[in-house]
Amino acid sequence: MREEFQAPRGFHDILGEDLRKFRYVTSTIRDILRRHNFEEIILPVVEYADLFERSIGETTDIVQKEMFVFEDRKGRRLALRPEGTAGAVRAYVQNRLFAQRTYHKVFYEGPMFRHERPQAGRYRQFHQIGVEVFGVAEPHADAEVIKVAHEIVETLKIKADIEINSIGCKVCRPAYREALVGYLNSVSEKLCSVCLDRKDRNPLRVLDCKVETCKEAVKEAPRVTDYLCEECRDHYSKLSEYLKALGVPYVENPHLVRGLDYYTRTVFEVVSPDLGSAIIAGGRYDYLVEEFGGPPTPALGFAAGIERIALLVDTPKEREPVYFVIPFGDVIPYALKVTDTIREKGKVAELSYRKGNLRKQLDFANKMGYRYAVIVGEDEMREGVVSLKDMETGEQVRVRPEDI
RNA sequence: GAGGGUGUAGCUCAGCUGGUAGAGCGGGGGACUGUGGAUCCCCAUGUCGCGGGUUCGAGUCCCGUCACCCUCCCCA
16 A cells, blocks of 8 residues: 655645755844854753743633643643743753853744644744843843844845834833723724633733724724833833934834733834735743743843745855766766865865766756866866866866866 | 635646546757757656545546645734
8 A cells, every 4th residue: 555645734844945045044044143142052842831831821822722732651741832932031041041141142943833724934833043132121132132133134135124112011011901901991892802802811912903993993092102111111212212323224013012921011023014924023021031930030032934034035046166077988987086086175066977968968067057067078087187167157178176 | 713715747737518638847868978058859747635425437526534825813
């Protein structure tokens, strides 16, 4: 019996042109992070499920219906990570990084898992690069983190808008929440059924609703920014000032709230108008480290969705600097040696295993996008040289293999 | 989780009211073993996503299922 397998729904292979784009995106981002002096950490893909439940929030969709949860042999509940921040905070506390120095800048890269309906740019296994800054309360850290996000879209030449907001802290959010719920009750007949439910459980998210009548109803709603306490207001206005100083364009979106419970003060999204969704998003989470057993430690970060970004980039189309060695006639031992010599010089060389006349061989090299053809015929062998042809310019010269 | 659409060669797709599978691109070979992006000729593409049903007969109709795409929800 022959059975053909398929990858499970929402899980996919990344190869060929997609992989080229993927690598282009990740290496570009990594290079930006390197210049900002972020330090890499590699985090486990599996954590205890309640790590996410307590940080992201019990009532969020991510926790309620999108986590891959399973039990280990002792019946402990484990989860495939749906995002990176919770694990990063856990690692920060568990490894006592707070004891090493006053602040830390780290980044992670890897797969995340959410059990949701696949769509363009949405997978059950997707990949993120995330950055976190631990131990800095001041808004210039916020500005620099948002600058990194901006640099990413700029460098990759992606059209995107940066939206920012502040959702306050322990001190001011309760009062705002109360005012908001009061307002929402007064317009409840205009809200969609989902929002009626949200109104009591997580009222801030009503502001985010895409239903037209809700958007309309929410226009006159009290604004978080009007309810911020002294410190939060100061933080937010300094952030704006610093972003201007850095030349980072942004728009204030008082309805931006983000879905995860751990955020405080600054939240932001980098939204692609072409995709209609966020490609990078993050914010500040000043209480999470403490909630996870560490010392009180303000922190913030963001995550960038690699697949979504890859949908928006064009990779530069260049010939790979590959030396394609074409043996022609009875010259295999010599061609083997020539290929090896080129590799010893640190260049990329491939000995052609293909059959056919020279025309076909060159045609093949051309199709593969190789930059150089190294023609090794009997004439060349006799003289101890090769004919090196630049496939881009068409120029051809005779050189000794060790001079390539 | 809800709604809708699609699934035929490696890719893009055609295939009428049911009668036993096609085109382009790509691939391989040749014209043409010593110079690529071109032209011409030839060749192979296949459990028609999978399973079941209706029928003398199903790529076509019906049901189920899986995957993908779109919208909603949510999110990177």
